[in-house]
Amino acid sequence: MMTMNIFSRAIRRHKFPTAVSPWPQFLNEQPNNLSEYVSLSVRSFNSTSMDRSASMADTDLNDLPNEKFMLILGKPGGGKGTISSKILKDFPGMEHVSTGDILRQHVREETKLGKEAKAYMDRGDLVPDEVMIRLVLDDSMSAIDSGKHLLLDGFPRTIEQAIALDENIDVEVVVDLNIPTETIVERIADRWIHPASGRVYNYSYNPPLHHGKDDESGEDLVQRDDDKPKTVRKRLEAYDKVTSPLIQYYAKKGVLKTFSGTMSDKIYPDVKEWLKKMGLN
Numbered sequence: 096m097m098t099m100n101i102f103s104r105a106i107r108r109h110k111f112p113t114a115v116s117p118w119p120q121f122l123n124e125q126p127n128n129l130s131e132y133v134s135l136s137v138r139s140f141n142s143t144s145m146d147r148s149a150s151m152a153d154t155d156l157n158d159l160p161n162e163k164f165m166l167i168l169g170k171p172g173g174g175k176g177t178i179s180s181k182i183l184k185d186f187p188g189m190e191h192v193s194t195g196d197i198l199r200q201h202v203r204e205e206t207k208l209g210k211e212a213k214a215y216m217d218r219g220d221l222v223p224d225e226v227m228i229r230l231v232l233d234d235s236m237s238a239i240d241s242g243k244h245l246l247l248d249g250f251p252r253t254i255e256q257a258i259a260l261d262e263n264i265d266v267e268v269v270v271d272l273n274i275p276t277e278t279i280v281e282r283i284a285d286r287w288i289h290p291a292s293g294r295v296y297n298y299s300y301n302p303p304l305h306h307g308k309d310d311e312s313g314e315d316l317v318q319r320d321d322d323k324p325k326t327v328r329k330r331l332e333a334y335d336k337v338t339s340p341l342i343q344y345y346a347k348k349g350v351l352k353t354f355s356g357t358m359s360d361k362i363y364p365d366v367k368e369w370l371k372k373m374g375l376n
């Protein structure tokens with residue numbers, strides 16, 4: 096069931112961070128790497144949320160915003176990005192936060208965060224929870240304050256991340272995409288990107304105009320390191336082990352619906368209908 100109390104839209108004020116475990120070892124080895132980025136994020140998070148709490152107290156109940164917090168779950172390569180972009184087209188009042196996209200942007204720009212995260216991403220490992228929790232809670236804050244619905248894509252990936260999220264916002268809608276593993280393995284092998292822009296092509300259903308070349312710049316397309324078969328298998332195994340328990344976690348809360356199939360185009364109409372039922376516009 097959706098949470099319907101008057102604070103369902105509000106950020107839940109808790110001391111932050113509550114679910115963060117000790118720093119990973121690499122932070123001790125290189126004290127100036129991620130911690131600098133992270134401490135900025137925490138300061139920004141705290142000040143934004145305090146402003147928000149103060150203004151909530153003065154707000155007439157009828158004026159409360161009705162934006163919803165929504166997640167999309169699914170195996171890596173299972174069409175989360177495709178379904179998300181369809182949702183964004185049909186529900187313009189939606190802010191999209193994709194942790195994979197944010198991390199890849201950091202990698203492209205060679206920020207400190209990007210350099211650290213790249214090693215995990217290239218191996219097909221998850222970036223440590225404490226880093227991700229701060230990254231998302233910071234990035235989501237501007238989306239929340241913009242008065243739009245929030246669509247989180249790629250987060251949470253672990254129960255620890257889900258708990259941290261829960262302590263700060265009420266997730267009311269969770270779309271779970273259930274795509275067969277075989278379909279994903281084939282699909283990912285066909286996915287190539289243009290690194291400079293982040294444009295993504297797929298030789299099966301969204302091919303470039305000229306084989307191996309970006310449509311706009313004519314530059315070479317490459318396969319993401321984490322799209323290589325060995326890494327893909329590792330990511331799928333990690334999903335089964337670490338991320339799939341989230342399906343139970345949100346199902347128990349009564350906010351999750353699973354959509355099964357092999358083609359995003361076939362799945363999406365059902366997703367759209369359900370989102371409308373859930374009050375998204």
Ligand code: AMP
Binds near residue numbers: 250330
């Ligand atoms: P994605 O595009 O969502 O599949 O993310 C690409 C990679 O970024 C993943 O394989 C992880 O290495 C990293 N990543 C993205 N989101 C998370 C997260 N919530 N927790 C940990 N690692 C993440």
